[in-house]
Amino acid sequence: MKKILIVDDEKNMRWAIKKALQKQNYKILEGANGLEAVEVFREEDPDLVLMDLKMPIMDGLEALTEIKEINREIPVIMITAHGTVESAIEAMKLGALDYISKPFDVEELKVVIEKALHVGALQEEINFLREELEKNTGKTIIGNSPEIKEILGIVERVANTPATVLILGESGTGKEVIANAIHYSSQRCQKPYIKVNCGAIPENLIESELFGHEKGAFTGASARKIGKFEKAHGGTILLDEIGELDLPMQVKLLRVLQEKEFERVGGSEKVKVDIRVIAATNRDLYKMVQEERFREDLYYRLNVIPIEIPPLRERKGDIPLLINYFLEKFSNEVGRKNMKIDEAAREKMVNYHWRGNIRELENVIERMIILAQDNIITKKNLPYEIGEEEKRELSYSLPKEGVNIEELERELILQALERTEYNQTRAAQLLGMTRHTLLYRMDKHEIKKK
CATH class of the missing domain: 3.40.50.2300 (Response regulator)
Structure with a gap:
């Protein structure tokens, strides 16, 4: 009543x-x-x-x-x-x-x-719904290692400030999860939260996607489009894979960060925005600055609060917690409750290198739960690469006479391209890099595209 x-x-x-x-x-x-x-x-x-x-x-x-x-x-x-x-x-x-x-x-x-x-x-x-979202967001940050505790401490201290945050780390380490935690812990949590994957948008469309365009700005622009920055007004924008932006686009982004305003493509009206910017990348931006592939002024504008997420192999103490989390998650999702992993399999997983970090671990556990015939996952259920890692690691030993790193890089790129029949996306995955990075290194080594 x-x-x-x-x-x-x-x-x-x-x-x-x-x-x-x-x-x-x-x-x-x-x-x-x-x-x-x-x-x-x-x-x-x-x-x-x-x-x-x-x-x-x-x-x-x-x-x-x-x-x-x-x-x-x-x-x-x-x-x-x-x-x-x-x-x-x-x-x-x-x-x-x-x-x-x-x-x-x-x-x-x-x-x-x-x-x-x-x-x-x-x-x-x-x-x-908002409380449930915030609870679920918090649950995905798994770990009690000193590194994770330090990162969560930074998140807590910076969440309610307007400071720009730059999140660094290898692919699959959980950069987006940390960005989510910052937004949903801030005073902007009820405002828009817009995510942009800078590496997934073609170069000729990125400006329109970020800043919008006016009707007739270019062929096919049949109506005004509101860009990501305008949609994020009052809230937060996450610029993921920020290192993939080309230099002209970096200039435009720098202006927005400095002036808090921009113009839509084909327009002259100033659009003012109040946004909190979080950027993320798996690239070494400082090295890119030295190589003149990333603007130094933009780098320092983004790098106000840096948060570096260590790879999973450097915080092995968090692996058992992550195993338990994903085991429960996927067991419930696929209807196979009470699934367990025996100690021998756990030990193998803890000591594995996890080049794909948390994302790789998550995918492996999901696959094992679906394919396992019994309720206990053993060593025989582990993917081949986990059980055979020790043998494969020996093939990377440095020869006594040393190597020419440039020649080795070129040879590895060629092998990856040949194995994938020159599928650049799949070759980049084999090499643990983005497609844009692969294209840059192919140009560097004068490897022609087929």
């Missing part, structure tokens, strides 16, 4: 409203002034407040302010007399949902109350 608090200094008015609502299955609470309203609100936690503006001891505006401090989501409808509409508007600025003027029609009152209760129910659902 929904509880409605009626607040009016006129006893007859409270009685009339109560009588009008008696068939609506509401529990009616009463208060004769603003002070009583606040006291009843604290004790009863009603679902809606219907409150007069003009009252002795404490008026409606003051009571509204105190009630909103207790629960800012509660729907409040103000009752106004003739000539007090301006005060009702002031009340709405303070958080009132609606107002109704005396004398009012009973049916009109019922409709206003029903709408307000519906808004309150929707807000409760939104709050529940």
Whole structure:
């Protein structure tokens, strides 16, 4: 049963409203002034407040302010007399949902109350979903190693600041998870959170994707498009794989970070934005700066708060926790509960190099759960590469006479391309790099594309 608090200094008015609502299955609470309203609100936690503006001891505006401090989501409808509409508007600025003027029609009152209760129910659902999202976001940060504890400490300290964050780490280490934690722990958590994979957007479209375009800006631009930066206004934008941006685009991005404004492609109007920028990359940006492939000024603009995530092989203590987490997750998802991994298999997994980091571990566990015939995963269920890693590691031993690293790199790229029939994406995966990096190194070694 929904509880409605009626607040009016006129006893007859409270009685009339109560009588009008008696068939609506509401529990009616009463208060004769603003002070009583606040006291009843604290004790009863009603679902809606219907409150007069003009009252002795404490008026409606003051009571509204105190009630909103207790629960800012509660729907409040103000009752106004003739000539007090301006005060009702002031009340709405303070958080009132609606107002109704005396004398009012009973049916009109019922409709206003029903709408307000519906808004309150929707807000409760939104709050529940947001809490669930925040809980789920927190759960994905698994680990109790000193490195992870230090990173989580940084996240906690920087979340509510406007500082730009640069997250560094190999592919699969969880850079996006850390970015999520920063956004959902910040005061911008209820605002837009826009993610952009800079390496997945073709160079000729990246400017339009980030900043939008005007109608007729280029062939095919049949309407105005709002870009990612504009959509992120008030919130956070994650620029993943920031190292893949070409130099002209880096210049434009630097200007946005400095000026907090930009122009859509084909337009002249300045679009101002308030955004928090988080960038992430698996590239060595400092080395790219030295090689003049990344702008130094942009690097320092992004590198205000650096967070470096170590590879999984450097924090082996977190591997058992991650194994347990993914084991439970995928066991529930595929309907194979009570799955276990025996100690011999666990030891192999803990000591494995995990070149693909957490992402590789996650994929391996999902595959084993699906394919295992029994409820216990043993060494025989492990992928070949995990069981044979020790043998393969010996093939990378440095010869006594040394090597020419440039020639070795060129030879490995050629082997990867030949093995994949010159499929650049698959070859890049074999080499543990992005396709853009592979293309850059192919040009460097004068390897022709087929």
